[in-house]
Amino acid sequence: MAEPEPEAVAGLASKSLVNQAPGEVEKKYDVLAVNLVCTWKFGDGFTDTCAICKASLYEASLDCQAHNIEDKKHDGWHLCTGMCDHAFHYDCIKKFTQRGRNNCPVCNAPWEEKSVVAISSMNDA
Numbered sequence: 001m002a003e004p005e006p007e008a009v010a011g012l013a014s015k016s017l018v019n020q021a022p023g024e025v026e027k028k029y030d031v032l033a034v035n036l037v038c039t040w041k042f043g044d045g046f047t048d049t050c051a052i053c054k055a056s057l058y059e060a061s062l063d064c065q066a067h068n069i070e071d072k073k074h075d076g077w078h079l080c081t082g083m084c085d086h087a088f089h090y091d092c093i094k095k096f097t098q099r100g101r102n103n104c105p106v107c108n109a110p111w112e113e114k115s116v117v118a119i120s121s122m123n124d125a
């Protein structure tokens with residue numbers, strides 16, 4: 001004996017947008033990409049992925065990988081950290097600033113180099 005199936009009623013309850021805060025929303029910059037890769041932190045604001053080329057900061061820059069550059073003295077094998085504590089491959093941030101934008105691609109702070117370290121030295125440690 002088959003059980004009578006209840007009629008499937010399409011209950012499309014519309015989600016009301018309750019998060020819309022009244023008042024002004026100050027928009028300082030457009031978010032072009034959101035990097036959700038954050039397994040552990042090296043320091044404040046340090047992520048292990050280059051926000052410019054999206055390659056791991058424990059490996060050479062995407063450009064280096066694409067061109068098979070294995071010379072560890074190349075900029076792509078170095079990490080450059082700015083005063084805002086965001087880190088990028090040295091060649092990535094160099095190319096970025098050479099395009100006329102002297103701001104951190106992540107937080108938009110004026111870009112100022114704080115330190116440059118060889119990626120190989122981090123792996124060896």
Ligand SMILES: [Zn+2]
Binds near residue numbers: 050051053088092
């Ligand atoms: Zn990079």
Ligand SMILES: [Zn+2]
Binds near residue numbers: 108
């Ligand atoms: Zn920054």
